[in-house]
Amino acid sequence: MYQRSVELAVGVFMLLGMGALVFLALQVSGLSMDSQKDSYKVYAQFDDLGGLSVRGRVSLAGVTIGKISAISLDRESYSALVEMDIYKEVDNLTTDSVASIQTAGLLGDKYVAISVGADEEFLADGDTIFDTQSALNLEKLIGAFASGQVDI
């Protein structure tokens, strides 16, 4: 009988440990089952990433619609090539969409904001967004301002 209650207590202990791990995984790290959503790839070229990093957010009107899957240097144009995974359900991005790098808050993470145009055709897997705006480089801005190149 003693052995049985000991086994019961150990079983509860094990379950508690597993439960805590599940809690950490789902609630704390935000690991979710649908994180592997179906997506398609869209590319964009930027002159200056300004600290954009892989796994950053891609958003449209502030709503996350995908993530950055790879960043590489385009050897021919000397610009940064950003590969984005856009969720399948957002399949109506127009081909004249504009991709710009923006900052969440004053010092927050960099993310890619997409604003759609008025074109009738939509971006498909492997397409490139041509109209892009690079990151706002605070140092450059201050430098230009300090040397008097900017009129206010």
Place this chain on the structure above:
Amino acid sequence: MDYSAAMGRSGVFLLRALLGLSFSLKGMQLLVTQLYKIGVLSLIIIIVSGLFIGMVLGLQGYNILVDYGSEQAVGQMVALTLVRELGPVVTALLFAGRAGSALTAEIGLMKATEQLTSMEMMGVDPMKRVIAPRFWAGFISMPLLAIIFSAVGIFGGMLVSVDWLGVFEGAFWSNMQNAVEFEGDILNGLIKAVVFGAVCTWIAVFQGYDLIPTSEGISIATTKTVVYSSLSVLGLDFLLTAVMFGSI
């Protein structure tokens, strides 16, 4: 010379303890009994200290972050400190004090009263009967305790910052989920806990098995267990952190 001999003995000892676990019904019963003594009975101290450490982290973090107007970041601060560092380390220190010293004293007294020798006389291998179940129980309990510690600590941090200090709950969790990665943070914390568990139990059981069988020897060995375990946990923590997170 003495030290290297002890290192050699402890290495052989570790190997024999690891291989000594028997999967028969009796072996499993011994393991479960030890899991109860080492794991379940440590649960109270782990939960209480986890709760209070999480609450302190929430309070301190809030007071610092509120100056910068970014008190929503308290969630990620509490979660990252607990999952990466405090969870495994503090659990290991408490574990060494709570379970490790008890292991050393128990095995030491068995040796001093020649129970181990008489087991050998009866043809029972004390390695299998006494050492292996204790070793494996510590090895299994420690990561579970560390996870529970982190989870309870995060709950404590939430209690203070969200319920008492009024941080917005949605921002608390979403900041945390953005900052904490499952592979990078939680699994690495778990690896730390596994390593600490193995080291603490190894030291505790070996000190008990290897002590001078007098009452003074038992007290020296118990002290050694706590001191050596704590030092190696803190040292190993730096090494593991450097490998996992640092860029050294």
